[in-house]
Amino acid sequence: MxxxxxxxxxxxxxxxxxxxxxxxxxxxxxxxxxxxxxxxxxxxxxxxxxxxxxxxxxxxxxxxxxxxxxxxxxxxxxxxxxxxxxxxxxxxxxxxxxxxxxHPESTMQPLIAKFARLQRELDAAHAQLAAQRRPRYTIASFVGASEVALQVKRQARRVAATDSTVLLLGETGTGKEVLAQAIHAASARAARAFVGVNIAAVPEALLEAEFFGVAPGAYTGADRRARDGKFKLADGGTLFLDEIGDMPLALQSKLLRVLQEREVEPLGSNRVERVDVRVIAASSRDLAAMVADGRFRADLYYRLAVLPIRLPPLRERLGDLEALAEVLIDDIARRSALPARQLAPDALEWLAGRAWPGNIRE
Structure with a gap:
């Protein structure tokens, strides 16, 4: 033989x-x-x-x-x-x-040159993807000098020094993703990927595949190649689970197991894969009330709420309104290639009189 x-x-x-x-x-x-x-x-x-x-x-x-x-x-x-x-x-x-x-260089020079070019393009694409997964925000990006804003930033610095799970609670538009990226950027995992997923934006039928990945040919119509889930993409880094309160109960038990065992099992596979991921979850809903009503697993809630941070609504920190407006105006001017403007005192007074149900996003 x-x-x-x-x-x-x-x-x-x-x-x-x-x-x-x-x-x-x-x-x-x-x-x-x-x-x-x-x-x-x-x-x-x-x-x-x-x-x-x-x-x-x-x-x-x-x-x-x-x-x-x-x-x-x-x-x-x-x-x-x-x-x-x-x-x-x-x-x-x-x-x-x-x-x-x-030594195939002489007979296969065109193929080798094409291979080298494709490799350079692949390396550039990987670098671009890595840049997209790096955090865009730091703790300084959470604008504000009011006591409640400073308290949030102090808490963020403390939790960034640990590797425990963080739960961000606050109304829609209060800056939960900004703070999640800031915590990642200040942590020991800053050089690795930050991967975010908005659970409310993913169809329920696709959530399990989105989180845990899909083995080749797992179901009719599935790709012949394996597809990594969010946990695998975030391996070594941070996974941000936005609107965790929208996760179906059936999937909550599987998420709990991943958090406990640090391993995932892709759809259609019987092989588990180890993952090293720091999870930051966020919700605009009252998770404690959902636990009491049986709409959210108590054991998952306790696993997520190791280090909870409450983000105040804008109406509770109107003293930060002027600083927030200046930062947003400068950003809009830069992206629009327009000269920066300043708000007149009566404009600021008008803004301060609003209720801001959409908070900073509004």
Whole structure:
């Protein structure tokens, strides 16, 4: 069998399910000295220790082939193919790797150039996506010098220093998402993703997939590729659950399990995935009253309300109205490329006389 493998390519190797090399062809051995290894210094070693940049372990773990790829290391650049090996029951036993072309630059220059361009575009897209998931707000973005505003900012700084779950309570438009991003930006997770989801805006039938992801072909019409859920996208960072009070009871129990076990099970999969996520939840509804009425799980409420912060409505901090107006006017002027304006005293007086049911958003 090994002879057949050896004749099939310029070089080939086999690894077991523990990613350890069990066989390398004579053709592959010629590349080992350039990597700092003797030609017989390989059996039993983990493949990534011997061959830098290899993806053989990924093929074993995922069970998915990588049919064509470029591998570059000190030995050169190679066109390679990697296939999982399975037993009669379909279980992955290991993987088989082949060197299809040695130094393919001369014969495949157009393809390599296109591959490099696509890789640059992919890296740029990843960087852009990461920038979009970075927080836009800091604690200073929560504008106001009134006592209630300062109290909110003091609380935000304290909870940012911890990794516990936070529950933001306040009417619509009081700045809950601003504060959630600010807490993330001041936390040890600031360099990782901030992922937000408004539960009230997602159809109930899609909520579970939105949170936990979908395995390939999980249901009729599902994508053949896996789709990560919000918990997976926020892994290592912060997940902001806005309007948590709108979550159906059936999903509340599943969310509670994720918070307790720190693992998710995608739809259509029987495999759990570990996640490291700090959760910040928010609601404009009276969750305590919903618990009393049986519309919100008490155990989930207690799990979320480890560090509660109440955001006051605008009518309770009218002393911040002038500062808020100045910040908003400057922002509108900058985005509209117009000169900044100032509010006259009678305009401020008129604003102070309003009830502001929509709060800062209004």
């Amino acid at each position: 090994f002879d057949a493998f050896a004749r099939s390519a310029m070089g080939s190797l086999l690894v077991d399910r523990e990613h350890r090399i069990v066989w390398i062809s004579e053709g592959y051995r010629q590349f080992l000295p350039a990597l700092g290894h003797a030609e017989d210094d390989f059996v039993g070693r983990r493949v990534e220790e011997v061959i830098p940049g290899t993806l053989m372990a990924q093929v074993v773990d995922s069970g998915q082939p990588i049919l064509v790829d470029l591998l570059s290391n000190k030995a050169g650049t190679f066109l390679v193919s990697r296939l999982p090996l399975r037993d009669e029951h379909g279980e992955v036993l290991g993987a088989f790797g082949m060197v299809l072309l040695d």
